[in-house]
Structure formats: structure tokens, C-alpha cells
Amino acid sequence: MYLNGDPTTKTTIKKINDAPYRLQVDDVISIDIKSEKNEKLVAFFKKNVRTTNTVNNNTDQGYSNQDERIEGYSVSKHGTIRLPYIGEMNVLGYTTKEVRLKLEQEILKYFKDLGDIFVSVDLTGIKYTIIGEVESTGPKVIFQNRITIFDAVSFAGDIPLTGDKKNIEVWRNSPSGPKRYLIDLTEASAFDSEVFYILPNDIINVKPLKQKSWGTGTTGLQSLTTIISVFSLVTTTILLVRNL
Incomplete structure (x- = not known):
């Protein structure tokens, strides 16, 4: 019940x-970048995406398969992810929104026009x-x-x-x-x-x-049955000993 x-x-x-979730070591995040004018940037991120083995055996309702692989960037033991152009970027303790804002600022260093670039950052799963x-x-x-x-x-x-x-x-x-x-x-x-x-x-x-x-059963009836069985065994043993 x-x-x-x-x-x-x-x-x-x-x-x-x-309460927003803050990233931890071994989390895997997906970074999706879309742009019509900056195809080179989009291609670079897709080319360098990492994959991580999953560990489940159910493909229904959003669950993963054992031989499936998660596409994304894994948070290292140092709390960083490694990105093309940008290199190591610290994300430990950040929310996905904070990572997105930080990433947009880093991209601006290499691509002046951010207006055409759409960036999204999400957890790949729990x-x-x-x-x-x-x-x-x-x-x-x-x-x-x-x-x-x-x-x-x-x-x-x-x-x-x-x-x-x-x-x-x-x-x-x-x-x-x-x-x-x-x-x-x-x-x-x-x-x-x-x-x-x-x-x-x-x-x-x-x-x-x-x-x-205790090994006495999982329900009240099973426990009572076990106790009665033990009592009967003890009684039988005593009677046998007396008749020897």
C-alpha cells in the first residue's frame, strides 16, 4: 500500500x-547548437560529441537499452567538460542554464554574431x-x-x-x-x-x-504458519525422546 x-x-x-539541479562529477550533458550562418561551429560540436555507455535493459518510457550509448559531454573528476575551440570549461556546481549562459559568452570570443546561434544545454538523463x-x-x-x-x-x-x-x-x-x-x-x-x-x-x-x-515469513499469516510449524516440530521431538 x-x-x-x-x-x-x-x-x-x-x-x-x-530548486534547480547543480551538476556533479560523472553527469552527462547534451549541448545542442543550431545556426544557419555558422555551420562550421555546429559541425564542430557535433563532430566532437562524446558517447557514454548506458546501463539499463528497458527501452520503454524513456529508459535506455544496455548497448545504447548516450551522446553528450561527461563532467570529469575535475568538474570540467572539454569543448572544441573553448577547451576545458568548469561546470561543477552550475545549473544547465548557467552552463548555457557561460557557453554563449565563450562562443562570442570566436563568433561575433550570437544572434543567429541557438544554444541549449540539458541533462541527458537521470x-x-x-x-x-x-x-x-x-x-x-x-x-x-x-x-x-x-x-x-x-x-x-x-x-x-x-x-x-x-x-x-x-x-x-x-x-x-x-x-x-x-x-x-x-x-x-x-x-x-x-x-x-x-x-x-x-x-x-x-x-x-x-x-x-528472522526468516519467519513476509506476512502475518506466513509468520504464524512458521511459528506453528516450529512449535509442532519441537513438540514432536520431545514426544519421540520421551518414548525412547
């Missing part, structure tokens, strides 16, 4: 949703990793600009009965280091969470229910 009750703070939700009690663990890429934690879990095959939907753990990079968040998917208050929307490089950990850890 998901999303019981009502969200509590709609204002907080709006603030979280409106890459995350999911582990624990889901049908399909590992790194995933979804080719959308925004995805919820429900999208991320659904793409991994959903959470089986053995998974704890009330205590989902999300690890997220921040300037001060990795941060840990907990979110309860069974309550509508999940909409209020900072991790309701998944960001690139998030790690989602779906923990097992305690019943699974």
Missing part, C-alpha cells in the same frame, strides 16, 4: 520542486543506483528531466513483500559530503520529502522487513 493520508506542507513541496529488496538492482538511467522515487522503484521492478516500504534509505551527494535521508512510501507525506524527486547519482537502499531477517 502506498501514499496513505495527505501531504502536510504544500509550500515546502513547491520549494523543493523548484542516473541513479538502487540496491536491496527490489526485483532488479544496480545502476539505472531514465531519460527524463525529472523522476520521482516511485518512478525509480517502479523501473527496478517494484518492491516485493519482503521489502520495507516504510523505511527507504536514500544517499545523496552534497557539497559537505554524502547525506542520508529516510522516506516512507506508504504515507502521502512522502510528497514533502527532499528525496521525493530523485537527483543524478542518488543511491536508493530498500531494506528487508524484519520478518525476512
Whole structure:
């Protein structure tokens, strides 16, 4: 069962949703330049575009295929991308809009008339990793600009009965280091969470229910059946020992 009750703070939700994403190491961005007068510039960027292997196995609804390749520029461990003419350009911590504005200024150094040039910068997709009690663990890429934690879990095959939907753990990079968040998917208050929307490089950990850890079943009936079976086995053993 998901999303019981009502969200509590709609204002907080709006603030979280409106926060622009800032680029991190290993993000891949697409840069599209269009121009009728400066075909040389357009050709140079298309010629020098990088490709990165994807890691998924689903081509539906914007998901990638395992042998597909993402076209774009990967953010290096130094926080830079390498561009024709321009060379190394720092993008770490920038929004895609800020990268576009910075790129336009750099292009002006080589091409005087920017009026004919249209520049767009976007994330190529959202890459995350999911582990624990889901049908399909590992790194995933979804080719959308925004995805919820429900999208991320659904793409991994959903959470089986053995998974704890009330205590989902999300690890997220921040300037001060990795941060840990907990979110309860069974309550509508999940909409209020900072991790309701998944960001690139998030790690989602779906923990097992305690019943699974104890080996007593995933539902109340299964647990009761297991306990009765154990009790019956112990009783039978005692009776056999007494009759020896």
C-alpha cells in the first residue's frame, strides 16, 4: 500500500520542486547548437560529441537499452567538460542554464554574431543506483528531466513483500559530503520529502522487513504458519525422546 493520508506542507513541496539541479562529477550533458550562418561551429560540436555507455535493459518510457550509448559531454573528476575551440570549461556546481549562459559568452570570443546561434544545454538523463529488496538492482538511467522515487522503484521492478516500504534509505551527494535521508512510501507525506524527486547519482537502499531477517515469513499469516510449524516440530521431538 502506498501514499496513505495527505501531504502536510504544500509550500515546502513547491520549494523543493523548484530548486534547480547543480551538476556533479560523472553527469552527462547534451549541448545542442543550431545556426544557419555558422555551420562550421555546429559541425564542430557535433563532430566532437562524446558517447557514454548506458546501463539499463528497458527501452520503454524513456529508459535506455544496455548497448545504447548516450551522446553528450561527461563532467570529469575535475568538474570540467572539454569543448572544441573553448577547451576545458568548469561546470561543477552550475545549473544547465548557467552552463548555457557561460557557453554563449565563450562562443562570442570566436563568433561575433550570437544572434543567429541557438544554444541549449540539458541533462541527458537521470542516473541513479538502487540496491536491496527490489526485483532488479544496480545502476539505472531514465531519460527524463525529472523522476520521482516511485518512478525509480517502479523501473527496478517494484518492491516485493519482503521489502520495507516504510523505511527507504536514500544517499545523496552534497557539497559537505554524502547525506542520508529516510522516506516512507506508504504515507502521502512522502510528497514533502527532499528525496521525493530523485537527483543524478542518488543511491536508493530498500531494506528487508524484519520478518525476512528472522526468516519467519513476509506476512502475518506466513509468520504464524512458521511459528506453528516450529512449535509442532519441537513438540514432536520431545514426544519421540520421551518414548525412547
